Each structure stands twice: as C-alpha cells, then as structure tokens.
Amino acid sequence: MTLLSIDNIQARYGRSQVLHDVSINVGPGEIICLLGRNGVGKSTTLKCLMGLLPPNAGEIRFDGQPITGLASHTVARRGIGYVPEERLIFPNLTVAENLSMGVWQTGRGAEIVEATERVLTTFPRLRDRLRARGGTLSGGEQQMLAIGRALMGRPKLLVVDEPTEGLAPVIVRALEVALRELAATGMAVLVIESKLAVARRIASSITVMAKGRTVFRGSPAELLSNEAICREHLHA
Ligand SMILES: Nc1ncnc2c1ncn2[C@@H]1O[C@H](COP(=O)(O)OP(=O)(O)OP(=O)(O)O)[C@@H](O)[C@H]1O
Numbered sequence: 001m002t003l004l005s006i007d008n009i010q011a012r013y014g015r016s017q018v019l020h021d022v023s024i025n026v027g028p029g030e031i032i033c034l035l036g037r038n039g040v041g042k043s044t045t046l047k048c049l050m051g052l053l054p055p056n057a058g059e060i061r062f063d064g065q066p067i068t069g070l071a072s073h074t075v076a077r078r079g080i081g082y083v084p085e086e087r088l089i090f091p092n093l094t095v096a097e098n099l100s101m102g103v104w105q106t107g108r109g110a111e112i113v114e115a116t117e118r119v120l121t122t123f124p125r126l127r128d129r130l131r132a133r134g135g136t137l138s139g140g141e142q143q144m145l146a147i148g149r150a151l152m153g154r155p156k157l158l159v160v161d162e163p164t165e166g167l168a169p170v171i172v173r174a175l176e177v178a179l180r181e182l183a184a185t186g187m188a189v190l191v192i193e194s195k196l197a198v199a200r201r202i203a204s205s206i207t208v209m210a211k212g213r214t215v216f217r218g219s220p221a222e223l224l225s226n227e228a229i230c231r232e233h234l235h236a
Contacts (some may be wrong), residue, residue, distance in 0.1 A: 001027050002061075004049075004080075004157055005190045009058030009068075011041075011048050018044050019055070020212040024142075024190070026157060030187040033199035036209035036233055042192045043161055044055060047211070049190075050082045050159065051075045063156065081150030085161040085192075089142050091135025095126055098134050098145055102152030119148040122178050129136060140171030147178070157188040164198055176202050196234060200224070208233050 004026040011019040019041050026032045034042050047053040049060055051072035061070045067075055078084065081102075090098050099119060101111045120127045125145040129137060141161050150158060160179075164172045172195075179202055183189050193199045200205055200220040208216035208223070210233045216223065218225060223229065 003028050003063060004190065005061045006049060007050055007059045007061070009045070009055040009060065011044060011053055011055045013053070019048065022048075022058070022209065022212070022214050024207050024214065025186045026190050028156070028186050028188050029084045029183050030204040031183045031191065031202050033150075033191055033193045033203040033206050035193060035196065035199055035206055035208065040209045040233075041212045044210055046082070046084075046159055046161055046190075049075070050080070064092045076153070076155075079154075079156040081153060082130070083143075083146045083153030083158075083160040083163065085165070087139070087146040088143055089134040089145055092132060092135055094131050095134060095137070095145055096130045099149055099152055102149035103159055107157065115152045115154070119151050122151065122181060123148055125174070133177075139169075140167050140174070143167065143171075143175065144178070147175075151182075153188070157190065158182060160189070160191045161174075162194060164193065164194050164195060172198060 002025050005202055006022060006024040009019055009022050022045050044053065048055045051070050054069040059066060062078055062080065062191055067078060090137060096116065099116050101206060103112050103115055125127065125141065126144055128146060134145060147163065163175055176198060203220050205217060205218055207214055207221050210230055215231045215233060216226065
C-alpha cells in the first residue's frame with residue numbers, strides 16, 4: 001500500500017531547473033532513505049512535498065488525495081510532520097513549550113499533555129530537559145526536540161532532512177532506534193540520510209538521486225550490490 005507517491009515531479013528556483021524527474025513512494029511502516037551527493041535536489045524534493053516550492057510538473061498524492069502545490073500548513077494538517085535541516089527550535093522557549101507549538105489546537109491542555117508523553121516515550125532523554133530552554137540543548141537533543149515537535153500532531157508520515165548530520169555516534173544510534181520504533185507503529189518515514197551506514201541499518205528501501213533525478217530504488221542489499229550506482233552517486 002502506498003501512503004505517499006511523488007510521481008515525476010519537476011521544480012525550479014527562478015530560471016534554474018533543479019528537479020528534472022523525481023519519483024518516490026512511501027508506505028505505512030516503511031522507512032525510505034533518500035541518498036545522493038550534495039546539491040542533487042534532495043532538500044528541494046522535500047520542499048516540493050511540503051508546499052514550500054510548487055513543482056512545475058508531476059503529481060504528489062498523499063493518503064489517496066492529490067496534494068501537489070497545496071500550502072504547507074494544509075499539507076501538515078493532512079498528516080505530514082516535517083523537520084527541516086535547520087530544525088527551527090525556538091531558543092528562548094522551554095522544551096515543553098517548543099513541543100506544545102507542534103499541536104494544532106491551542107488551549108487543549110489534556111491533548112498537549114498526552115502528546116508530550118508520547119514524544120517522551122520516543123525520546124526519554126528529553127524528559128529531564130522539559131524546563132530547559134531550547135537554545136541550551138546539545139545538537140542531538142535539539143534534533144530530538146525538532147522531531148518530537150513534528151510528532152506532536154500525530155502525523156501519518158514523518159519527513160526529516162538530514163537528522164544525523166554532525167551528531168555523535170551514540171546520538172545517531174538513539175535516532176535510529178527512535179525512527180525504527182516509530183515505523184514499527186505504522187508511521188511512514190521519509191528521511192534524507194547522507195551516511196550509507198545509517199541508511200543500511202534503518203531503510204526498508206533506499207532511493208538515490210543524481211542531478212535532479214531519482215536514479216535508483218531498491219533495498220539496502222540491492223544498492224550495495226550495484227557497484228555502478230555506489231561509485232557514481234554516493235560518497236565513498
Ligand atoms: N533557494 C534556492 N535558490 C536557488 N537555488 C537553490 C536554492 N536552494 C537550493 N538551490 C540549488 O538547487 C540545487 C539542489 O539543492 P538541494 O539543497 O535540494 O540539494 P541537496 O541534494 O539537498 O543537497 P545538500 O545535501 O547539499 O543539501 C543546488 O544546486 C542548489 O544550489
């Protein structure tokens with residue numbers, strides 16, 4: 001079953017065509033890792049999905065409905081939680097306040113408490129930090145907070161741009177465990193991951209991009225046995 005299908009999208013910044021032909025599918029309970037060298041259009045693909053840059057061709061469908069070009073708040077309300085590369089933590093708000101920003105209806109205290117508990121089950125490390133200001137957290141804790149905030153609205157699909165970038169191995173492992181646990185509950189996960197080792201451990205399927213196109217889709221084992229794709233399109 002497919003929850004998200006991105007079909008043959010193209011997109012441009014001004015006159016510069018950045019995406020030429022991108023297709024990605026994600027089903028419930030799957031973790032799809034998007035790999036490829038710097039500048040091939042991975043982040044741009046997520047921006048198209050999230051309504052931050054309208055594609056100029058192709059279609060995006062989510063949960064049986066077309067969502068191509070819808071505004072980002074509408075896409076989010078359909079059930080997609082997005083964690084951009086910059087994380088966008090509010091540094092002067094506490095961790096608990098940052099999390100509560102991820103709930104749509106404000107003023108419903110019980111809902112916020114329940115959603116916060118769910119996030120703390122996924123990221124127990126944040127429990128002791130609930131009253132700390134976002135800006136005082138380590139990079140790894142900030143990434144957990146950013147993902148946690150995206151989880152507050154109970155998304156069916158979690159979309160994360162490079163979550164492990166620049167983080168210590170022990171934190172990377174904790175994020176891997178969290179993403180696998182979320183997928184085990186049936187959540188779909190689409191993640192940009194530049195480390196092949198991480199992608200191998202968590203991916204149900206890997207999609208490789210090169211120069212604005214998706215050039216490979218398969219299991220981690222299929223990717224590793226495809227020497228040409230590994231040599232041409234991935235970091236060593
Ligand atoms: N706002 C923008 N305006 C113009 N060009 C942009 C903009 N953002 C990205 N680009 C260009 O679009 C291309 C794709 O960028 P994108 O960030 O999607 O790549 P990426 O695969 O995510 O790479 P990285 O891992 O470096 O983030 C690059 O050539 C980049 O320079």
